Amino acid sequence: MKVSTWFVGVAALFVTCLITANILAVKLISPLGFLLPAGVIIFPLSYLFGDVLTEVYGYRATRFVIWLGFFCNLLAVIAFSLGGLLPSASVWHDQNAYQTILGSTPKTLFASFISYLVGEFANSFILAKMKIATKGRWLWMRTIGSTFVGEGVDSAIFIGIVFWSILPLPLLLTAILTQWIFKVLYEVVATPFTYVIVRFLKQREGVDVYDYQTNFNPFKLGTRVEKA
Template identity: 50%
Template sequence: MTKSFKHLDTITVLFVTVLLISNVTSTKIVALGPLTFDGGTILFPLSYIFGDILTEVYGYARSRKVIWLGFFAALLMSVTFIVVGALPPAPDWTYQTAYEQILGLTPRIVVASLIAYFAGEFANSFTLAKLKLVTRGRYLWTRTIGSTLIGQVIDTALFILIAFTGVVPNALLLTLIISNYLFKCGVEVLFTPMTYWITGWLKQQEREDYYDTHTNFNPFHIFDRESSV
């Protein structure tokens, strides 16, 4: 019998919502002091925090299913934006150019976003699950921060290199990677106390503290019994 949870669906919705909003706001490049990053960076680190909570409490298999839900939601959103943008506008609708500038995602941006998300999120979840076994469930901060350091460097580097190589100067590419990475990891560190509190509360509420001792870590193995949401 599949175990049911009171809050897994809520965490899933929040995770996917943060992902979709981040993808839309990433179309703007922001400069704050010495840091230069896309607008999605402001919210996107929260998806890694939710990812940490999912894996820590519910295990890699259930987190894997949520990551895939986010992937297909982002794909559907991107394809919809592109298709709607390609449709002929009404004669009295004068905002086609504005739509294309903000939501007219190029296939290159879509591919970059999906590849970076897939690789980064699974690296984050895998690392946290393995570290939990190594630390025997102690030192949560080592898992949340350590997994983010690995997942975010993969996510950030892949997205910027795929999306912007040849579009912006190479020097700016490096600046974007470093700025995005430092900001995202900084948010993870800053939110560590909240992550501790939410994780502890969920473990108590759900009566679950999953250890991935016998888990199949293949990211494409999504139909096993443990991945039921």
């Protein structure tokens, strides 16, 4: 199908949530005594919009948006790095603050990129397959089930890579579990919002894709989808 304004809008929200979450992640918060990166206040929304894209437009279109988010985030990281390398003006004395907020270590970047790709593709793949298996029923089960797996993989990979040599195993597992539970509960609370967006887009676009013939290779790009 021809790419629509609504598709572009949801894709833009997906990418914005991703990049914003990565910037917020440098701050640690402690709601109810649990240690979490501040990025958790918006990162789960990328999964919500990913669910919407897969449910309405299918895995093929979502695959394109996932890669778009990856390269947009890469561009942002490159720009931040170049900004940090440029010589500072004599009247500006906040280089250390700049590096703390916008600078990233190679290990953190690697963990972020890998966990994002694996988690998002797992989420989209499972939702698409569950849609076929359930014949389009029980959207809540598909969104929560796919997020349960996707966010779990994302949290395990990112925290595992970044903190493996820093935290003892019990604390490492606690950190993974805490983020995982928080993100899944976020999806559960946001489920009515997902229903509203999905219903609106299906009616407005006249599209409800089932990925019966889709090639699920994550490296095969393309946005064309067929009406159900």
